[in-house]
């Protein structure tokens with residue numbers, strides 16, 4: 055285990071098994087159609103590349119970078135798109151791929167933006183979900199794991215830009231972020 059982790063929450067094997075299940079479910083749900091898979095950078099990149107290979111219907115890839123400010127329950131909560139899609143979402147079945155849904159601010163703002171562009175459908179897949187932290191309503195169509203309110207890293211998720219390449223998901227030691235040693 056990485057020295058900065060308190061414990062491993064989800065092993066490589068557990069993640070891979072769940073990703074296979076999600077891929078099979080998505081493949082069945084979209085049978086006969088194709089998907090525009092949208093990766094929300096950077097955190098979702100690992101899940102995105104694993105999930106995409108478990109989806110057996112034709113899939114286009116595209117990428118967005120978003121920053122959220124405030125929370126979605128007040129009018130100051132908004133999402134800034136720092137890198138937009140290259141493709142046109144109109145008339146496409148869009149599947150947004152996220153690493154974690156926390157307050158829900160990002161997706162509660164992003165989903166309507168893609169719907170307003172004329173997407174045929176917009177659904178959401180996430181590997182992690184923290185429902186106890188929710189402030190904005192988000193329907194999660196494909197939910198990997200519900201996790202407690204602890205700060206996790208690995209499998210794409212970072213703290214201060216680090217730990218994204220840990221191949222499993224673990225809880226970061228409080229001493230790491232309390233000491234602000236990074």
Ligand SMILES: O=P(O)(O)OC[C@H]1O[C@H](OP(=O)(O)OP(=O)(O)O)[C@H](O)[C@@H]1O
Nearest residue numbers: 095096097153154155156157158159160
């Ligand atoms: O539900 P919310 O409270 O809106 O939080 C979830 C968002 O926060 C994280 O991104 P982050 O801004 O940390 O960027 P990163 O993916 O580049 O690490 C995560 O990837 C989601 O996009």
Ligand SMILES: Nc1nc2[nH]cnc2c(=O)[nH]1
Nearest residue numbers: 156204205206207211212
């Ligand atoms: N890395 C990381 N980012 C988050 N964003 C919201 N919750 C988390 C978390 O637990 N870990």
